[in-house]
Amino acid sequence: MEELAARHPRVSVDPLGTVVEDGPFLTAAGVFGGMDVCLHLLARDHGRRVAGETSRELIAPLHPYADDVQDTIARELTQSAGLEPTLVWMRSRLQAPLTLADLAAHARTSPSSLSRRFRAHTGLSPRRYLLRARLQEAQRLLEETDIPVEQVAADTGFASPASLRHHFRARTGTTPRDYRRSHRARGG
CATH class of the missing domain: 1.10.10.60 (Homeodomain-like)
Structure with missing residues (x-):
């Protein structure tokens, strides 16, 4: 992430790799970025409780x-x-x-x-x-x-x-x- 921030100083790099939503597009960094995006969508569509329970079962x-x-x-x-x-x-x-x-x-x-x-x-x-x-x-x-x-x-x-x-x-x-x-x- 440090390299990304150094190469692109105008880009704001989140060191925690949290989910970023820009219109219909979602992204996240890190080993489990895809899972983070899925959990984000689950929370949005079905609530934080369902996303939290799913996360605990997955992790x-x-x-x-x-x-x-x-x-x-x-x-x-x-x-x-x-x-x-x-x-x-x-x-x-x-x-x-x-x-x-x-x-x-x-x-x-x-x-x-x-x-x-x-x-x-x-x-x-x-x-x-x-x-x-x-x-x-x-x-x-x-x-x-x-x-x-x-x-x-x-x-x-x-x-x-x-x-x-x-x-x-x-x-x-x-x-x-x-x-x-x-x-x-x-x-x-």
């Missing part, structure tokens, strides 16, 4: 087989936004009570700017992204260890086992204990 499904794909997508989405160091930092501190101010301080930006960048490049707010990361780690611990659910909750930053159960069920449709049992029955 970050919470399924056992999707971890590698999800990590790849998250990496590609965030590298262009400069969020990668903050996302790595977040994932290394899932057990800590992280606030938006903490995340913004780490990213060396304002909370509002961080929130815009997160939404533009992940389709999620920082809080939602953190919840998703905690659920992914809880899922991994349930699959790979025999740690009690109470300890999984503590290790992944949930205030209580009940909070983990609530969020886990809302996201996966099952309880952590049943998820572990089901995963083991499949031989995973």
Whole structure:
């Protein structure tokens, strides 16, 4: 983008690569520019809620087989936004009570700017992204260890086992204990 701006000084270059609409024409830059345009059209035609739900399903499904794909997508989405160091930092501190101010301080930006960048490049707010990361780690611990659910909750930053159960069920449709049992029955 720096090269584009240098070559064409009269062109305004958006470093975040957000969707630009000019009459009937839409464009966006970056690895997932086409997807951004599609989500923009979905929001315009069917509302932000539908576009947000679609974005979350496209970008970050919470399924056992999707971890590698999800990590790849998250990496590609965030590298262009400069969020990668903050996302790595977040994932290394899932057990800590992280606030938006903490995340913004780490990213060396304002909370509002961080929130815009997160939404533009992940389709999620920082809080939602953190919840998703905690659920992914809880899922991994349930699959790979025999740690009690109470300890999984503590290790992944949930205030209580009940909070983990609530969020886990809302996201996966099952309880952590049943998820572990089901995963083991499949031989995973």
